[in-house]
Amino acid sequence: MRDTKESRLLLVLLVVVAFALITMDIRGGENSPLDRPRQAAQSVFGPVEKSVAGAVDPVGNAIDAVRDSGDRSGTISRLERENETLKQQLGSKDITRNRAAELDKMLKTAGAGQYTIKGAQIIAIGAAQGFSWTVTIDAGSNDGIARDMTVINGDGLVGRVTTVGPSTATVLLANDPDFTVGTRLEKSMELGFATGQGNRPMRVQLLNGKANVHDGDRLVTFGSEAGKPFVAGVPVGRIISVDPSGGNLTKTVQVQPFVSFTKLDIVGVVVVGPRTDPRDSVLPPRPATSAKAKPKPRTTPSGTPSGGATPSDTPSGGATPDDSVQNYNVTLGDEPTPTTTSGG
Known part of the structure; x- marks a missing residue:
């Protein structure tokens, strides 16, 4: 218009x-024309109008949702925080349970060896004081810790204290290449010196080159004068291999430590050593071994045991199959050669 x-x-x-x-x-009011x-x-x-309102409602709801998004975001954040708190509580319970088990095991070890220990926790790891395998514990001179004290856990020898501060101390681990400790073989009492080799098993030189040792034999610390730096009887590890002697005056063996140095948490510093040498009493009991079943002889398809002599193989002169086996002379490096028997 x-x-x-x-x-x-x-x-x-x-x-x-x-x-x-x-x-x-x-x-007009109610009577309005x-x-x-x-x-x-x-x-x-x-x-x-109703149809239009129905079509417009989602838009209105979206607007309301945007208007209330601040409150909902706050609720989600609160729930996420509560969830994280619950996770931390569950995790802390697992950690507490594990630490309680470690502490219980360590106290049993200390009781078996009559060691007076000061409990501590690993708070740092790394190359401190120029050493490659060290840890820092949360106990120091204020707690009665001094240099050259033995450090153990529930499994055995952890290391020795090297430097001490008022509230912390540095421990040189037993697997460090600069670490050496006197050892004694279980039962046989053979003496030696164990040296750390990092991630590899410890290397132990036995003073007796003719010592009778086997895989699975266990070693403990020999001990030092006045218990420093090492108290006696602390489990060190078990032999996993014996190196060829080659005519040497000493015998070298490889020993797997009882302690897992990458999983340390709770340790104990021996502040007072035992009155008497505990010998092998701190070592855990050996696992029970079941008797091995004797292998049955294999049989050939005809039912004859393999390796046995058949009737046609029986030597003249009435020798039995067992006699023919016993008459073999074995020479190292040569094949068995049967001796001749007289037929008379």
């Missing part, structure tokens, strides 16, 4: 009529 004098006059007229109708509706037209309009446009 163009802006003309007639259009302006029509607009003014419509406004006047609208005000008149509103005035009549207000004054416009009530019926309003009802008719509601019946016509009501369904349309």
Whole structure:
């Protein structure tokens, strides 16, 4: 519609009529003459309004969601924090349970050896004081720790104290290449010196080159004068291999330590050694070994045991199959050669 004098006059007229109708509706109240037209309009446009409202509701809900997103975000953050706290509590319970088990095992070891120990926890690892295998513990001179004290855990020898501060101390681990400790073989009492080799087994030189040793034999610390740097009887490890002697005056064996140096947590520093040498009493009991069943002889398809002599192989002169086996002379490096027997 163009802006003309007639259009302006029509607009003014419509406004006047609208005000008149509103005035009549207000004054008429419940008996308003416009009530019926309003009802008719509601019946016509009501369904349309409802449909439009239904279509617009998701948009309104989205707007409400955006408006409430701050509160929901806060709720999610709170729940995440609570979840993390629960995880930490569960983790701390596992750690506490493991530490309690380690402490119990260490106290049993200390009791068996009559060692007076000061418990400590590993708080740092690394190359301290120029050593390659060291740990730092949370106990120092204020706790009665001094240099050259033996350090153990529930499994055995951990190392020795090298430097001490007021509240911390550095421990040189037994697998360090600069670590050496006197050892004594279980039962046979053979003496030797064990040296660390890092991630490899410890190397032990036995003073007796003819010592009778076997895989599985165990060693403990021999002990030092006044118990420093090592008290006696602490489990060191078990032999896993014996190096060829080659005519040497000493015998070298490889020993797997009882302690796992990459899993250290709770340790004990021996502040007072035992009154008497505990010998082998600190070593754990050996596992029970079941008797091995004797292997049955293999049989050939015909039912004859393999390796045995058949009736056609029986030597003349009445020798039995067992006699033919016993008459073999074995020479190292040569094949068995049967001796000849007289047929008379």
